[in-house]
Amino acid sequence: MILVIVQTKGGVGKTTLAVNLAVERVVRAARDVLLVDTDEQGTATDFAAIRAERLGSTGFTAVQITGSAVRSQVSALQKKFDDIIIDTGGRDTMALRAALTVADLAVVPFQPRSFDVWTLDKVAGLIGEAKILNPGLRAVAVINCADPQGPDNKAAANALAENTEITFLDAPLGRRKAFPNCNAIGLSVLEALQRDQKACAELMRLADSLSAIPLSRSSKKGAKSP
Ligand SMILES: Nc1ncnc2c1ncn2[C@@H]1O[C@H](COP(=O)(O)OP(=O)(O)OP(=O)(O)O)[C@@H](O)[C@H]1O
Ligand SMILES: [Mg+2]
DSSP, X not given: OEEEEOOSXXXXXXXXXXXXXXXXXXXXXXOOEEEEEOOTTXXXXXXXXXXXHHHSSOSSEEEEOOTTHHHHHHHHHGGGOSEEEEEOOSSOOHHHHHHHHHOSEEEEEEOSSHHHHHHHHHHHHHHHHHHHHOTTOEEEEEXXXXXXXXXXXXXXXXXXXTOSSOEEOOOOOBOOTHHHHHHHTTOOGGGOXXXXXXXXXXXXXXXXXXXXXXXXSOOOTTOOOO
């Protein structure tokens, strides 16, 4: 599966999701994973470098590709990997648009706050445009930094009810210190010495929910060219 994490708003947890899902696919599903960093900030690339230094190897392949080359290069690499996870920057870029044209599934993280909810319409527009080239593209929104209680999460879910491009996926990640703590040392929350069980359960639920989504294309690795 080619999965792209996309949100034109910054700081909503795209890289956190990308690196945690990449590691999750490796450690829980023994998948051969490519993590593509299309953000010029290079945060996912930095994570991979810190991880390699700490563990000796990342367990997945990490590359940085920017601009419109994302489309051709990811297409060329897709047969070599079981899963490709693409992290994007927090604004509308060529790389983000290119990634949407090759992905099977777009995951749109948002926080249950009005500004984030408003940006979902913009992201839906980008997804609609990408579908002209990539009609099989599916998109789901997931809440990141969910509040433990209160009406915000329900309100955020309702905000998506009328969105025709993006479906709400009920598999939120809560606001938990484990995520920044693990990001900083190149680990997934699944690998922390003192695991935050709630963070791990949320990540696994999200990964399982994403894997269960029916897609128009399956894994390319080993598949013969048409
Ligand atoms: N579920 C969470 N709980 C607590 N902190 C989180 C969570 N998700 C992300 N964060 C923290 O929020 C900050 C922003 O996250 P992250 O860098 O993943 O966002 P981003 O969308 O990739 O940002 P950018 O648009 O700059 O690339 C980081 O400090 C990260 O550790
Ligand atoms: Mg980022």
